Amino acid sequence: MEQIDVRILDRDYRLAVPAEEKDRLLDAVRVVDEKMRSIRDAGRVAGLDRIAVMAALQLAHDLLGSRDAAEAGTAPAADAARRIRKMTEDLDAELRRQDSLF
Numbered sequence: 001m002e003q004i005d006v007r008i009l010d011r012d013y014r015l016a017v018p019a020e021e022k023d024r025l026l027d028a029v030r031v032v033d034e035k036m037r038s039i040r041d042a043g044r045v046a047g048l049d050r051i052a053v054m055a056a057l058q059l060a061h062d063l064l065g066s067r068d069a070a071e072a073g074t075a076p077a078a079d080a081a082r083r084i085r086k087m088t089e090d091l092d093a094e095l096r097r098q099d100s101l102f
Contacts, residue, residue: 009036009048012096035059044095061087 001014006029018027019074035055045051 008033009040009051011048032057044092054095056089057091 001021002022003014003016004025005024006013006015007024008029015025032055035058036051039045039051039054039058045054062084065080
């Protein structure tokens with residue numbers, strides 16, 4: 001196992017990774033960092049923990065959608081775009097609801 005230092009949303013993390021998985025992990029770090037920055041920069045979510053949860057939900061949703069499409073043997077772009085729009089609308093509605101609680 002190799003230890004590597006990575007930076008996600010201006011925070012440093014030390015991760016252990018097998019040498020053969022290092023490139024994939026670095027790609028994952030890049031994707032997570034980009035998603036979290038996008039959410040933060042949109043200004044709709046405050047707090048690192050909420051940004052991380054929203055990023056995790058969006059990435060998991062994308063992953064599950066891709067898996068479902070692969071299992072079905074299709075990956076229609078229009079359906080994926082529709083599902084992403086719906087998820088974004090649902091997340092925005094939930095964030096508005098939660099903001100009213102504070």
